[in-house]
Amino acid sequence: MTDLTASPANAAAPRPSSLLTLDARTKRRNAAEARFRMMGAIAVAIAVLALVGLLVSILGNGLSSFRQTHVTLEVFLDPAKLDKAGDRDPAKIAKVTTFGYAPLIQAAMQTAIEKAGATTEGVNAKQAAGLISDEAAATLRRFVMAHPERIGETLSFPMLANGRVDGYFKGRVTMESAALDRNISPEQLQLADKLRAAGVIEMKFNWGLFTAPDASDTRPEAAGLGVAILGSAYMMLIVLVLALPIGVAASIYLEEFAPKNRWTDLIEVNISNLAAVPSIVFGILGLAVFINFVGLPQSAPIVGGLVLTLMTLPTIIIATRAALKAVPPSIRDAALGVGASKMQSIMHHVLPLAAPGILTGTIIGLAQALGETAPLLLIGMVAFVREYPGAPPEGFFDPASALPVQVYNWTQRGDPAFIERASGAIIVLLIFLMAMNIIAIILRRRFERRW
Amino acid sequence: MSVGLIALIVLGMAVVGYVIGRSRSLSLAASQDRRLHSLPSYYGQAVALFTAVPALLVLGAWLFVQPIVVETRVSEMIPESAIPEGGALSLVMADVRRIAGGLDALMTSAGLSEGDLARMSAETTNLRERLGGVGVALGSDVSAPVFEAAKAMRAANNAGSLAMTIAVLALALVAGGYMLSRVSPDMRARNISETFVKALLIGASTVAILTTAGIVLSLLSETINFFRMYPATEFFFSTVWNPQFRGGSELGIIPLLWGTFYVSFVALLFAVPIGLMIAIYLSEYASKTVRSLAKPAIEVLAGIPTIVYGLFALITVGPLLRDWLAQPLGLGNSSSSVLTAGLVMGIMLIPFVSSLSDDIINAVPQSLRDGSYGLGATQSETIRQVILPAALPGVVGAVLLAASRAIGETMIVVMGAGAAAKLSLNPLEAMTTVTVKIVSQLTGDTEFASPETLVAFALGLTLFTFTLGLNIVALVIVRKYREQYE
Amino acid sequence: MNMYDSPEREAKLDQKATKISARNVQVYYGETHALKDVSVDIQDKTVTAFIGPSGCGKSTFLRCINRMNDTIDSCRVEGTILLEGEDIYDRRVDPVQLRAKVGMVFQKPNPFPKSIYDNVAYGPRIHGLARNKAELDDIVERALRRGAIWNEVKDRLQSPGTGLSGGQQQRLCIARAVATEPEVLLMDEPCSALDPIATAQVEELIDELRQDYSVVIVTHSMQQAARVSQKTAFFHLGNLVEFGDTDQIFTRPQDSRTESYITGRIG
Incomplete structure (x- = not known):
């Protein structure tokens, strides 16, 4: 059966006699080994560099949006202009439009310039007032409408500076670019420098970024994420309220009750495929079914919430089933053994033990939903919305925006100041995501069980 | 009555049903001196589930179906002549919907009664301006058939909401009452409520299938509409x-x-x-x-x-x-x-x-x-x-x-x-x-x-x-x- | 009891040169002291069996001989192991070169998911043993013949090695190890996953391999050790308890622990 004629001496293989010296071939092979290893290290380095580049790019562009240039002026609320009748009737005061407030700001600006001794050649009163955002008049008007009794007083108002002035102090606008710019002149910037030295203009933390609604193309300095954060919060609420119970219920059925048959196979295949369907297809679904067929309003958090719910369900179902699977059968057997029904053993024993895993999966699903953009574009969330949605549940049907969509919206605007805002908004979004992921990690660490 | 309020009322009824069902099972057991088949809370659960779930399902279905029914009925009222040259019925219907929505706002702001509204007609009143005043901006003047359709839509919507409120609350009462009437120490309350819960679980697991079906159906139907207007060969083979x-x-x-x-x-x-x-x-x-x-x-x-x-x-x-x-x-x-x-x-x-x-x-x-x-x-x-x-x-x-x-x-x-x-x-x-x-x-x-x-x-x-x-x-x-x- | 060896051949083998010489070998897995102070001489052209109960350190020691333990992070080896007088744990030794000299066959047959031919040719290819295709064909055929499987696979060299039966797979793995022309062949319970008939074939093969190689075999089965080996080492709890001629170990053990083990009282 075996052939022993071939002896190993016939194999004319050059073999080093000693193990202590490396032959040429081994050296070559070791060099190839080192090269391969280096390629791996380079691949890791590329990924890490990409992450660093991404973060540096976003932080570099966006961190400055957390500070905003403000001009603090002493504004005299002139009764002669705001309330000619003098009876403080809100209906009559409301008739004065923002144009009626502009002269007050202009006058206040002049006073401030004189006080600071910052008079600058080539800047007239109107141009000096141009350092202040157009939004200031609207802010002032809102204040007067809310407090008509303050008319006649002189009040200290912090106002937003014009986006170009803000950009100048952040290094985005230079004297050279201002010379070519219709909206700002180098002289105005010189004035801004003097006012800053005098303390009239200062940089402050930009609370408006978190609270203010979106603003028009010409007022990037006033644009904020208020409506978007609220809209995203509403959608997350809807996703949580719908996706968690439905996802957990579906998982319990599939994992604990479902017989092995065609129907449950179909459901399983469906779930794994839905997890991989491109998100934009869910947007088309939302547009066709929820808006065109059911007739829900466009741009509403309810539609966004429903679409994101459908998108998040597979994630939650997959996580929940993994958590249920991790509960050892002995727990179920123990409950059944003392006479509990199957439903009781699951509801009283298995589900509580699986809860941390379910919660972790849900938070991760929510984090995905929070960052999702494409489907929301299709259901009209990209619309320009300045009004805050009302309180839930009616507010779910009001138009709103969403954090990632607001980012996209801002990148489509002309003024480069919006790029700063968009990057700032991304930082806010990433902070939310980080917080959610940290909560998920803490939950997992805290409740992780080893059976 | 708003949908949220109806849902809240139904949930409230379910809570009441739970309490009554539970106490009823206890009192019956005490008076007949027999042991209950299940824990008392299961009797409450059964009553609560029967009260809330069918009623809420009907509510959801109603919200889904009513706009479709109303829309079809109202769109039949619009004659060919009312559709502008080159436009589509869907555009006219969009106007109808907005006018119908604006009419309520108009009535509150102008203090009109139902009778006033019935007497209003597109010719006599300057509708476009008045609707604009309450925030409903229209692209063109309101024609008579459109206005009539809008009025009909508003009426149908109101009637539908009323019917929905009655139907949902009645269903909650009847189903909950039926379960309550069956409460007795012999009733297998745990089995009933568990079967019910299991049905809910099965329902939840079909959401995935419904989603896929929704995706496929909506994509397919609109794609077929598209190919009716634009040749499929052009779409697949044109390089422009x-x-x-x-x-x-x-x-x-x-x-x-x-x-x-x-x-x-x-x-x-x-x-x-x-x-x-x-x-x-x-x-x-x-x-x-x-x-x-x-x-x-x-x-x-x-x-x-x-x-x-x-x-x-x-x-x-x-x-x-x-x-x-x-x-x-x-x-x-x-x-x-x-x-x-x-x-x-x-x-x-x-x-x-x-x-x-x-x-x-x-x-x-x-x-x-x-x-x-x-x-x-x-x-x-x-x-x-x-x-x-x-x-x-x-x-x-x-x-x-x-x-x-x-x-x-x-x-x-x-x-x-x-x-x-x-x-x-x-x-x-x-x-x-x-x-x-x-x-x-x-x-x-x-x-x-x-x-x-x-x-x-x-x-x-x-x-x-x-x-x-x-x-x-x-x-x-x-x-x-x-x-x-x- | 030993069906392959005549007494006079046995005597001749005793004069064989020492191939591997281990002195005071200690192995630690993290904190665990897995192998304690093992010293043993393994002769050329001899089958040496390592026996002992599970976890006694016999496999660990085997894996030290071709430095397979290097792939385990927490493993630490002390002492010296000389292969023909050269310390294999010397800093200058490349384990890759060492393993070409000290081949290994594993407990479970592990053919690569490649053709039978490529399985056997893998070693010669990486070590550059063939200058051309004809030479490689030659090496493959010779190895398969030595693996006692040539007749069974010569017509389907291009079919996958994973498609063979368990016993054939193990002989393929032996052929694969032989193809690199090693000087020592280490076998870690090579028959534990095989049925009795396949086991008998592999045992017969091991006995033939003794002609050219120093074979070290770890086994659970005392009968197998008695059948195929000339020298036997008994390990217990990380200690080398007794080492000697197989006949002597099985008939006149010196140590009471060895006696307990071979009579079935511990193990």
Whole structure:
């Protein structure tokens, strides 16, 4: 059966006699080994560099949006202009439009310039007032409408500076670019420098970024994420309220009750495929079914919430089933053994033990939903919305925006100041995501069980 | 009555039902001196479930169906003559809906009664201005049939809401009452409530199927509508994409598919080797410290939303490639390009590829490694000649999954690839993809029934088919691969 | 009891040169002291069996001889192991070169998911043993013949190695190890996953391999050790308890622990 004629001496293989010296071939092979290893290290380095580049790019562009240039002026609320009748009737005061407030700001600006001794050649009163955002008049008007009794007083108002002035102090606008710019002149910037030295203009933390609604193309300095954060919060609420119970219920059925048959196979295949369907297809679904067929309003958090719910369900179902699977059968057997029904053993024993895993999966699903953009574009969330949605549940049907969509919206605007805002908004979004992921990690660490 | 209020009332009734059911079971057991079949709380649960669930289901279904019924009935009232030249019924119906919605606001603001409204007609009152005053802006004057239709719609809606309120509350009372009347110590309350809960669980698990059905049906029906207006052969075989919102568009998918595949190809070319090498390096070579630093970094990359990648492409990668590559080489002036989108998408796919490959490489049994090392192979020889060939099917599956992601990715290409549909080989030129065009055709104020809008559904169906096919093939391959080593 | 060996051949083998010489070998897995102070001489052209109960350190010691333990991070080896007088744990020794000289066959047959031909050709290819295709064909055929499997697979060299039966797979793995022309062949319970008929074939093969190689075999089965080996080492709890001629170990053990083990009282 075996052939022993071939002896190993016939194999004319050059073999080093000693193990202590490396032959040429081994050296070559070791060099190839080192090269391969280096390629791996380079691949890791590329990924890490990409992450660093991404973060540096976003932080570099966006961190400055957390500070905003403000001009603090002493504004005299002139009764002669705001309330000619003098009876403080809100209906009559409301008739004065923002144009009626502009002269007050202009006058206040002049006073401030004189006080600071910052008079600058080539800047007239109107141009000096141009350092202040157009939004200031609207802010002032809102204040007067809310407090008509303050008319006649002189009040200290912090106002937003014009986006170009803000950009100048952040290094985005230079004297050279201002010379070519219709909206700002180098002289105005010189004035801004003097006012800053005098303390009239200062940089402050930009609370408006978190609270203010979106603003028009010409007022990037006033644009904020208020409506978007609220809209995203509403959608997350809807996703949580719908996706968690439905996802957990579906998982319990599939994992604990479902017989092995065609129907449950179909459901399983469906779930794994839905997890991989491109998100934009869910947007088309939302547009066709929820808006065109059911007739829900466009741009509403309810539609966004429903679409994101459908998108998040597979994630939650997959996580929940993994958590249920991790509960050892002995727990179920123990409950059944003392006479509990199957439903009781699951509801009283298995589900509580699986809860941390379910919660972790849900938070991760929510984090995905929070960052999702494409489907929301299709259901009209990209619309320009300045009004805050009302309180839930009616507010779910009001138009709103969403954090990632607001980012996209801002990148489509002309003024480069919006790029700063968009990057700032991304930082806010990433902070939310980080917080959610940290909560998920803490939950997992805290409740992780080893059976 | 608002929907939220009805739902709250039903839930309130369920709570009351629970309390009554529970106490009734206890009192019956006490008076008849018998033991209850189930714990008292199950009697309460059964009553509460019967009160709330059918009523809420009817409420949901009603909300879904009523607009459809009203819409069909009202649209029958609109004569052909009321539809403007070149317009569509759907546009008129949109006006009707808005007027009907505005009428309520008009009535409160002007203090009109139902009778006043009935006497109002399109000719006598300056409706357009008055509606504008309450925030309902209309494009044209209100014609008589439209106004009548709007009035009818409002009436039908009001009647429908009233009927819904009555039906839902009555159902809650009847079903809850029925269960309550059956409460007796012999009733198998636990079994009833458990069967009920199980039915709910089954219902929840069908949501996945309903979603898929919804996707397929909505895509298919609108795609069929599209092909009624625009020839399918043109759509699939024309090489020109040039939508005109005045009509006469050319809507060929080929340039979009080309852009999609080109961008995806660049992304995979970047992501697959790097992702694979990362998986190999981290699982076979890296020291504990390197692994503990690099792994989370790559996981972070996976958790970043695509809009962030899109912004990165728009403000950093695009300008960088334009200034350092495209312009010096004279290959283009655009900051959005196939290469921009491809590179950034590649970065996005790296963690996806590396985590899938990691699983697959770890599934190769240790005994194969030992066998190779035992023969005197170096680590890289073992990886390249034993592990990778053994893992090949799994890696192919992972690449297909990554390809399906790349094809369906939207935000990166919207912000990085450009909007011009072109058939070009130059990777530094802006091109566009299927997903970009779905977004651009479906956002903004467009007439819904035009081929320019409906083409988005045909594009969506194409995209869905492609990704579904890729996913199924990939899942089958990966599953086969796993079974091989189990 | 030993069906393959005549007494005079046995005597001749006793004069064989020492191939491997281990002195005071200690192995630690993290904090665990897995192998304690093992010193043993393994002769050329001899089958040496390592026996002992599970976890006694016999496999650990075997894996030290071709430095397979290097692939385990937490493993630490002390002492010296000389292969023909050269310390294999010397810093200058490349384990890759060492393993070409000291081949290994594993407990479970582990053919690569390649063709039968490629399985056997793998070693010669990486070590560059063949200058051309004809030479490689030659090496493969010779190895398969030595593995006593040539007749069964010569017509299907291109079919996958994973498609063979368990016993054939193990003989393929032996052929694969032989193809690199090693001087020592380490076998880690090579028959534990095989049925009795396949076991008998592999045992017969081991006895033939003794002509050219120094074979070290770890086994659970005392009958197997008695059948195939000339020298036997008994390990217990990380200690080398007794080492000597197989006949002597099985008939007149010096140590009470060895006696307990071979009579079935511990193990």
